[in-house]
Amino acid sequence: MMDTQAPPFELTRRAALVAALAAGTGYVFWPDHTRPRAPRGRLELTYWEKWTGSERLALQKLVDRFNQSQDRLWVRLLSISDITSKAMVAIGGGDPPDLIGLFSYSVPVYAEARAILPLDSFAHLGPIDLDRYAPGIADLLTHEGRQWAGVNTCYTLGLYFNRAIFRNAGLDPDRPPRTTDELLELADQLTIRDASGRITQLGFSPNLPTWWPFIWPMLFDAPIYDPAHNRCTFDSPGCIAAYEWVQACADRLGPAATRAFAQEFVRSMHGPGDPFISGRAAMIVQGPWMANFIGQFNPALDFSAAPVPVAPSLPEPHLPRGMLEADVIMIPRGCPHPEAAYEFLRFMQQQHVQEALCSMHCKPSPFREVSARFKAGHPNRSIDVFDAIAKSPRVSILPQTSVWERFADESTSAFDAIWDGADVAATLTELANRLQRELDRALEMRRRRNAHRRDS
């Protein structure tokens, strides 16, 4: 029998078209309540920054201060995850924001590609005095003699140590290790294992975390890159000595046991389960921000920080060594309002503004001279240590090369191999050869690109 009843609802073409149009119109005109609107009459600048959480909120306070300080511009701060790749795509696609907050190692890549605007081209709007910055910071902001970025906090790495664990082990909590030999001795002494050999408390291990596998040569006064000759020097005797010390740590503490211990914390760093914050690691290499997280998650922790120990032949307590890096703010090529962006960038370079941001981020000041108020009210109890490293003539900065990301990735793999017992000299030689090929290729590409630029 045929079903003669009409279906209860029939979707006609017209109904579908009307529904689609209605949905599209609704989407276009639906008010976006989540986005703060710029006051009428002000020019809106878009600023991409990598920070989230409390670090973003700290920056937002200063953006608000700028927005309230005048009535022409309005800066809208956006937190962008994976900002490096998104910045590349935005600039390459010709639709960048007005300002981008990246890392100081990004400066050579962006500067060589002319993807950012040199700040000296805005000098007619008021110059930025490079001499005010600490020497290392000035180096990070410049490339091939021109300034390309403003600073937006800086950091150095220090050795955090748990004073309570030191005391309980009968050690002087005011006498952290100064040399790598002392560090290794203490690392072993303060490591506690259970009956099965599993580490329950770690004294110290260079693989916790492996975020900076390239810093160890700095502590042996061995550069990993020679900028004058564009040479990778990972295979130098100093670097080999540094990674032999790393391997000695692995051998002494047990490569498998330390790796298992580190693996336990892969996703819990900088949280309540962080090995140092939770008291499971007696010493750790970290940046000044660690004090922020300790204050947040375990304010009762009795800790202090010291310069990362150096090779026994190098200790100069008044000239600490370590790595200096900075977060930077840049004006991308093709941004809609470069001059207005420069005005905000200059605002951020004022000493009181940077000091306020650095203070909220628990970091040292990027300037040569530090105001008394900055140190007096700083929330990081070890700020003097980080500040002294930042201003030390012995401080190291990362290689200023456009292939730095490759350096970082490949040195991580080499570190892993060395930790597992690979021959140090052979591993570093292979690493240096691989990176040298990348450096040579990048240089060759750059020559071709420059020739192409001249021709066109």
Next chain:
Amino acid sequence: MLPRSAQRRDQLAGLVWISPWLIGFVAFLAVPAAMSVYYSLTDYALLEPPVWIGLDNYRAIAHDPLFFLSLRNTLIYAFGTVFFGTIVSLSLAVLLDQPLPGRNLVRAIVFLPTLVPIVAVSLGWMWIYNPNTGLINVTLRALGVSNPPNWLGLPALAMPSLIFMSLWMVGSAVVIYGAALRDVPAQLREAAAIDGAGPISRFMHVTLPMISPAVMFNTIMSTIWSLQVFALPYIMTRGGPSDATLVYSMYVFRSAFEYGKMGYASALAWLQLLFTLALTIGLLALARRFVYYRAA
């Protein structure tokens, strides 16, 4: 037959209705794919306009140890997930084809992991693999293993661990095998049984040939997916330790968005497409010999 003008009107209407897909296909697939062929022949750093360098990227790939390493790792992953995935999913489907109590519930449970976002799966398995507090090692310790391994932390174990966890997501394949098994005529199995064939013989000589199109479909699809694997190792190991889990797609991503070598990454991506195509053609050639298609 409709007059020509009416035919043309119908064609136009059809084109208008599929135009959203057509526009999407051209704008987001055809044009980018064509452009990536061009980019693969250039030095393109994303931040600057591309500069023509001919086949230099392909020549550089031929001397790039990370290319060969990531290709090797990807092939190991693909072989492991396809081979073991087929065994596990087929076994589960056969099991769930039996008239057992609660099999619908079990079927749902087997399918459930495929609905979980890959990031959540990865983070969950990172906890399971945690060398000290993870479920596996805690269980092994309870069973008397004093020093259980660091699954994701040892170069030799990291890739097998990723392959093992990928078996957790065989739900889709189980559903396809289940449907194919229900389609096998019962009288064929009964006839084989009457002829004296045991359960294994019946499965190998009756059931397996009858479901061979489903096996081939799943094999081809899982091969393609596993050759493109990215999220699992990216979240769980970041390619480590010692590049033991650096897979091809991750290397393409790093080259493009970390090292800023979009031209080089485009060349890598085209080679990836060619490998995938070659493998798929190889599998289809095998299908002609081993797959049995019933006449309609």
